[in-house]
Amino acid sequence: SYGFGLAGIFMLFGMLQFGFxxxxxxxxxxxxxxxxxxxxxxxxxxxxxxxxxxxxxxxxIIPAHVNRDRIIVIGVFAFFTIFFWWAFEQAGGSMTVFAESYTDRALSGNSAMMFKVVNTLLTVVPMIILTVVLTNLFRKTFAKYSLSNIFLGTSFVIIWGIVIWMLLREFRADATEVPASWFGILNSFFIIALAPLFSKMWESRYNPSGPVKFAIGLILLGLGFAILAYGGNTIEQGAKTASVSMVWLILAYLLHTLGELCVSPVGLSYVSKLAPIKLVGLMFGIWFIANFIANYTAGLTGSFIDEITTKHSISYFFLIFTFIPIAAGLVMLGLNKMLKKKMHGIT
Structure with a gap:
C-alpha cells in the first residue's frame, strides 16, 4: 500500500539523516x-x-540484600506491566475492529463540520510546532550537517504535502465518515494534553508511591474497557456490524491514556532508580521482555474476538479486559506496603 511505501521511504531518509x-x-x-x-x-x-x-x-556502596530486594520489586513491576500492556494493546486490534464494524462513524451537518475542524487542529497545530522547532534546528546545525538536514527537511516537506492533501480531500468530500484508524490519534492527543498535569501532580504532595500509581493505571485501564462493554451491551450476540455511539470509544481512549500516564513513564523511571548500576541494562532487558510477552498475548487474545462475540457478545469480550486489569490493580494495592519496604527509600 501507499502507507507502507511511504514508511519505507521515510525509514531510508531517517537512516541517511543519522548516517550523515x-x-x-x-x-x-x-x-x-x-x-x-x-x-x-x-x-x-x-x-x-x-x-x-x-x-x-x-x-x-549498596548492601547486597538491598540490591536483591530492589531487583525483586523490578520483577514484580515487570510482571504486572504485562497485564497492563496486554489489555492496552487491544487499541491496535479489537478496539479498531470495534471502531470499524460496531461504531457509527457517519457524520452530517454541524457534527461533520465540527469533526473537520477538530481533525484539522489536531493535525496542523503539532505540525506548526514541529516546523518552528526544525527551523531553529536547521539554523544551528545546517552548516555542519547540511546533508542530514536536507533529508530531514525533504521528509518534512513531503509530510506537509500529505497533510494538506488529506485535509483538502476531507473538506471537499460530500459525506463525512470518521476513519476507524482516526481514533488511534486520541491516545497521542490525550498524552500531550494531560502529561503536564500529571507531571505537576507527581511533583506536589499528591504523589502516591510507585505501586499505587501502577494500581491506579491498571484500574483506569479496566474502567476504560468497562465503558466499551457498557456501550456495546445493545449489540446482539454474534452480530457482525452495529452502530453504537463513538463517544464510548473516545471515553475509553481517555481512560486508557490516563492509565498509561500512571504506568509507562513511572515503570521506566523505577527500573532506572532501583536497578544496581552494573545490572541496569539487564533490568531494562527484562522490562522489555515483559512488554514483548504482553504484546504477543494481546494479539493472541484479540484473535478470539470473533469466536467470543459469536458465542457470547462483544460486551463479554471487553469484560475480560475489564476484570483482569482491575483485579491486578487491586493485588498491586495490596502489595504496596511490602514493595515500598523492599525499595529501601527509593520514591
Whole structure:
C-alpha cells in the first residue's frame, strides 16, 4: 500500500539523516579501541557538550540484600506491566475492529463540520510546532550537517504535502465518515494534553508511591474497557456490524491514556532508580521482555474476538479486559506496603 511505501521511504531518509550526522554524537557508543579514529572535530564537540559528572562523586556502596530486594520489586513491576500492556494493546486490534464494524462513524451537518475542524487542529497545530522547532534546528546545525538536514527537511516537506492533501480531500468530500484508524490519534492527543498535569501532580504532595500509581493505571485501564462493554451491551450476540455511539470509544481512549500516564513513564523511571548500576541494562532487558510477552498475548487474545462475540457478545469480550486489569490493580494495592519496604527509600 501507499502507507507502507511511504514508511519505507521515510525509514531510508531517517537512516541517511543519522548516517550523515554521526559526528554529532562524538565518541558516545564507540568501544575504547575505536575512539582514536574519531576526528578532532567530533571529539571537541563531544567534550564541549557532554554532561560531565564531578570526579569527586563516588559510587554509593549498596548492601547486597538491598540490591536483591530492589531487583525483586523490578520483577514484580515487570510482571504486572504485562497485564497492563496486554489489555492496552487491544487499541491496535479489537478496539479498531470495534471502531470499524460496531461504531457509527457517519457524520452530517454541524457534527461533520465540527469533526473537520477538530481533525484539522489536531493535525496542523503539532505540525506548526514541529516546523518552528526544525527551523531553529536547521539554523544551528545546517552548516555542519547540511546533508542530514536536507533529508530531514525533504521528509518534512513531503509530510506537509500529505497533510494538506488529506485535509483538502476531507473538506471537499460530500459525506463525512470518521476513519476507524482516526481514533488511534486520541491516545497521542490525550498524552500531550494531560502529561503536564500529571507531571505537576507527581511533583506536589499528591504523589502516591510507585505501586499505587501502577494500581491506579491498571484500574483506569479496566474502567476504560468497562465503558466499551457498557456501550456495546445493545449489540446482539454474534452480530457482525452495529452502530453504537463513538463517544464510548473516545471515553475509553481517555481512560486508557490516563492509565498509561500512571504506568509507562513511572515503570521506566523505577527500573532506572532501583536497578544496581552494573545490572541496569539487564533490568531494562527484562522490562522489555515483559512488554514483548504482553504484546504477543494481546494479539493472541484479540484473535478470539470473533469466536467470543459469536458465542457470547462483544460486551463479554471487553469484560475480560475489564476484570483482569482491575483485579491486578487491586493485588498491586495490596502489595504496596511490602514493595515500598523492599525499595529501601527509593520514591
Amino acid at each position: 550526522a554521526q559526528k554529532i554524537f562524538g565518541t558516545i557508543g564507540l568501544s575504547p579501541k575505536h575512539k582514536n579514529r574519531i576526528d578532532a572535530e567530533a571529539v571537541n564537540y563531544a567534550e564541549n557538550n557532554a554532561f560531565q559528572q564531578p570526579m569527586e562523586q563516588k559510587a554509593e
